[in-house]
Amino acid sequence: MIIVKIVLGVVIVAAVFFALTFTVYFFNLDMKAAAKIMPVIAKHYDKVKKEERL
Secondary structure, three states: HHHHHHHHHHHHHHHHHHHHHHHHHHHHHHHHHHHHOOOOOOOHHHOOOOOOOO
8 A cells, every 4th residue: 555655756756847837838937037137147258357379
């Protein structure tokens, strides 16, 4: 009986994980989040001193 509960728990966790990742994929949320933080990242990396190579 304990094995059935463990398997059921694993199936539920896998289903929730799949639903979350599918939602992120379907609505393109990863790229929307990247677009929101890109100005902050660009500001930081524009200030970083760059090595000049000849």
